[in-house]
Amino acid sequence: MHRYMKHILKYIAIPFLVLALAACQERYVTYSDAEYVMFADTLATYPVQNDVEYFSVPVVSTVTRDYDRTFGVEIIDGGSNAIEKVHYSLKSNTVTIKAGENRADVLVHGYYDNIGDTDSLGFQLQLVMNDKLEMPMYGKQTKVVLMKSCPFDINNFTGYCVLTSMFLYQYSITGSYQRLIYTEKHPSEENTIICRNWINEGYDVTIRFNADDPMMPYITMDEDQVASDEGSFFGTAHGDDKILVRNSAMYDSIFYPCGSYLYLWSEMYVENLGVSVGTVGHFYNIMEWVSDEEADRLKKEEGM
Numbered sequence: 001m002h003r004y005m006k007h008i009l010k011y012i013a014i015p016f017l018v019l020a021l022a023a024c025q026e027r028y029v030t031y032s033d034a035e036y037v038m039f040a041d042t043l044a045t046y047p048v049q050n051d052v053e054y055f056s057v058p059v060v061s062t063v064t065r066d067y068d069r070t071f072g073v074e075i076i077d078g079g080s081n082a083i084e085k086v087h088y089s090l091k092s093n094t095v096t097i098k099a100g101e102n103r104a105d106v107l108v109h110g111y112y113d114n115i116g117d118t119d120s121l122g123f124q125l126q127l128v129m130n131d132k133l134e135m136p137m138y139g140k141q142t143k144v145v146l147m148k149s150c151p152f153d154i155n156n157f158t159g160y161c162v163l164t165s166m167f168l169y170q171y172s173i174t175g176s177y178q179r180l181i182y183t184e185k186h187p188s189e190e191n192t193i194i195c196r197n198w199i200n201e202g203y204d205v206t207i208r209f210n211a212d213d214p215m216m217p218y219i220t221m222d223e224d225q226v227a228s229d230e231g232s233f234f235g236t237a238h239g240d241d242k243i244l245v246r247n248s249a250m251y252d253s254i255f256y257p258c259g260s261y262l263y264l265w266s267e268m269y270v271e272n273l274g275v276s277v278g279t280v281g282h283f284y285n286i287m288e289w290v291s292d293e294e295a296d297r298l299k300k301e302e303g304m
Contacts, residue, residue: 036062036135037071037097037127039142047149047214048088048110056105057125057144059095062135063102070096072128073106080123082146087111087121095127108144115148117258122146150258152211157193157260158183160295162304165199167268167283171233180295180304195287200228205245207264209255217254219262221247230270239272248282261288 040058047055061069073093075084082088091107098104106125115121122145134140161181169177179199186192191209198205205225210218227245230237247253248265255262264287268280290298298304 034062035065035133036138037069037129037133038135038138038140039125039127040103041142042139043143043145045145045147046108046110048112048115048146049149049214050112050151054091054107054109057108057142059097059104059106059127061097061102064100065097067099068096070094074126074128076124076126076141078124079143082121082123082144084123087114087146088123088144110146112148115146117148117150119146119148148258149214152191152209152257154185154191154193154209154211156257157209157255157262157289158185159289160292161195161287161289162298163195163198164286164288165283166285167266167281168199170281170283173233178304180298183289198227200232203228207262217256219247219253219255219264221245221264221266224271227268239270239277242270243280244269244271250282251284261286 038060040060044057046057059071071094073090073095075090084090088111089109091109095104095106122143125142125144127140129140159182161183163179163181165177165179168179179197181198182196183193184196186194186206189206189208191211193207193209195205195207197203203226205227206222208220208222210216210220223246225245226242228243230239230241230243233243245266245268248267250267251265253262253264253266264285265282266285267282270277270280
């Protein structure tokens, strides 16, 4: 098994990280007849950035009061593999919800330089408060997952790249599921790359990066890009002899700037004069950028 194929097992869970990232969005339920205090999420992932001193872990209350409410915040050893004062530290061991408000933030400092590019680190926090304030079935704890968030540099996603594609795995006539391709910055589209000869020679596609929000490191593909002719993979034409591609609406696709790789769910489909013939399927792809030296080795030793 080629060593790049092994990354599928390592990275196949990455798309589900986006579900954890989405858990950070503020979705609070209010109640009129009971006072409960809790962390906004029982599990969430937070970016540790080099130029941001603290990130916020929100605490919410189901009601507002006309006085300040202060609660203790303690670190629970169970379920934690991040080390306090090595990977993170709390600004304070208390949190105060101000009068007239129903939210406060536990401020956490992440030690950017001490977190590896692919580390999976987390720790448990618990509120110290009157038991009557604990919502049944929800609890008073949260799991904080640390994600190192490197500054985005599109140049990390240009040059030689190993594409591992489940579409190729299923349809390639040669049986090869990997290609060595070349990518470059789009000359006019911001945060966009051109993937030359993506799944077939002579057919280029573009990928766009959402570089503005580290909590949403998504990538997208434009509609109706031609990835290949049909004959190269199907042996015949079912439509107008074009295999079209766009990003899958079923799954999120993300990039990871710390490691110069991305995970792309693509939808392949066929049309005939603009009328849908059918969807070929939704396929998982890994794209990992390599050095020129590694590319030369892959060409000579692997025939890529």
